[in-house]
Amino acid sequence: MIELKRNQLIFRFPEVHKAAKCRISFQRTLRIPDDNRAYSLPPGLGRFPLNLVDDYTESVPAGWNAHGGVFLPMYQAEAMWLNFSGSYPMAVKVAAGKINAVTGEVWENELSRRPQDYVVIPDQPWLDGFSVMKGMIRQFVAMPLGEGYTAEEQLTGEAEHGGLQIVVYPIKASYYKRSMEELSFITYSPRIKQAPPREMGLAPGGLMRQEIYEDEYGFGAWETSVRSRCYVHIVNSLQFFGVTGAQPPSLPPTAREYTAAGLPWFDYYGGDLKALAGAEKLAGLDSVAAKKLKKGEGVLADNEAVEPKVVKRLGKGQVREGEF
Amino acid sequence: MTFGKYIRTAREKRFKEDRAYSVRQVAQRVGVEPSYLSKIERDQVAPPSEAAIGRLARELGEDPDLLLAMAGKVSSDVQDIILRRPQLFAELLRQLKDAPDQAIEEVAREIRDGDW
Structure with missing residues (x-):
């Protein structure tokens, strides 16, 4: 069962365990420079507003009604990260345009052991992008579907799905009881009717230091007889009003503005957790800036390199929040 | 004011x-x-x-x-929502009129999973 509450997806599996619950939200953030330098983690600037597709059946693109789920507004070239919270271990698969963000493989509902194609809550507090190499991701950046930028289009040649797809599996109750003594409660705080709405997909942006952690529980720990899925559609912010009648959030600051204000960036220390190798398929993708040049569309705006002066090191349970 | x-x-x-x-x-x-x-x-x-x-x-x-x-108005999107199920929403609003803000914010909606 999935619920929408305060712009968070709440996944519950009461049939497995009364504590089997986790929350996923989508954080607004600044777009890091896409210049092949590795950056620290950018801040969270608040949650994207989530809306039920079922509340706007007449104004959303036709295919969305069949998918169900939710939608959120993003400006072209705006970035986001996923914030996970909860103490009950969950295996979470995340795909963008039905391309797995950890492996680069095409969407499957089931979990894969080798290569591991999911992240584990609560070990993994955040996911900021596509895993391109060990300890390195490329930031999730929204681009219009059909222009060749998204991971989906670069890998499949099709602009069919866009958005994000998520499936969550809880750990077996027996494993939870066994590991209860080791686990402490952890909550990761966040760091006009017009043309038909344009669907957006996620493309790989700048490089960022972030590890995707290996499953420490073992593949047999997951309760694969139950699962909850959610399709998260993305609509261009400029058309959000036309769909919902509500205003989208304003544009986030640029990396340059944020850094110049002396505000913090972040590094995360995951303790003894082992990091997964990145996905070769994803490593071979063109970033947004590179693709733009290849297409002869000039340079990406607001893409100047920055030198973060304040980098805060965070550990488990610490807040990753911007102050802009 | x-x-x-x-x-x-x-x-x-x-x-x-x-x-x-x-x-x-x-x-x-x-x-x-x-x-x-x-x-x-x-x-x-x-x-x-x-x-x-x-x-x-x-x-x-x-x-x-x-x-x-x-201005004594209700936005057209909210009007549309109410007009689709007027009795249901009128009753819901009457029931919630004295509820504290937090209780109203706690209202959760179930998300439907479709075919994809």
């Missing part, structure tokens, strides 16, 4: 820091005559249309739903 007074206070607050918030310039950006905006601010005319209130809200950084409510 009346709608007009609220608008005038919000605009004058901004005008103190930025001269671009004069009656004339705000009216120009919102797409109404300065004399009309002046009358709105003095409550000499009824509040403007929903669209104009929306533009005023954006211009002054105010919440459009709040301004509409002060």
Whole structure:
């Protein structure tokens, strides 16, 4: 069962365990420079507003009604990260345009052991992008579907799905009881009717230091007889009003503005957790800036390199929040 | 506070820091005559249309739903929602009228999974 509450997806599996619950939200953030330098983690600037597709059946693109789920507004070239919270271990698969963000493989509902194609809550507090190499991701950046930028289009040649797809599996109750003594409660705080709405997909942006952690529980720990899925559609912010009648959030600051204000960036220390190798398929993708040049569309705006002066090191349970 | 007074206070607050918030310039950006905006601010005319209130809200950084409510209006999207199931929503609103804000914010909606 999935619920929408305060712009968070709440996944519950009461049939497995009364504590089997986790929350996923989508954080607004600044777009890091896409210049092949590795950056620290950018801040969270608040949650994207989530809306039920079922509340706007007449104004959303036709295919969305069949998918169900939710939608959120993003400006072209705006970035986001996923914030996970909860103490009950969950295996979470995340795909963008039905391309797995950890492996680069095409969407499957089931979990894969080798290569591991999911992240584990609560070990993994955040996911900021596509895993391109060990300890390195490329930031999730929204681009219009059909222009060749998204991971989906670069890998499949099709602009069919866009958005994000998520499936969550809880750990077996027996494993939870066994590991209860080791686990402490952890909550990761966040760091006009017009043309038909344009669907957006996620493309790989700048490089960022972030590890995707290996499953420490073992593949047999997951309760694969139950699962909850959610399709998260993305609509261009400029058309959000036309769909919902509500205003989208304003544009986030640029990396340059944020850094110049002396505000913090972040590094995360995951303790003894082992990091997964990145996905070769994803490593071979063109970033947004590179693709733009290849297409002869000039340079990406607001893409100047920055030198973060304040980098805060965070550990488990610490807040990753911007102050802009 | 009346709608007009609220608008005038919000605009004058901004005008103190930025001269671009004069009656004339705000009216120009919102797409109404300065004399009309002046009358709105003095409550000499009824509040403007929903669209104009929306533009005023954006211009002054105010919440459009709040301004509409002060103008005695309900936004058309909310009207559409109620008109689709009028009895259900009327009853729901009556039940929630005295509920604390937090209880209303706690209302959760189930998300449907479809075919994909």
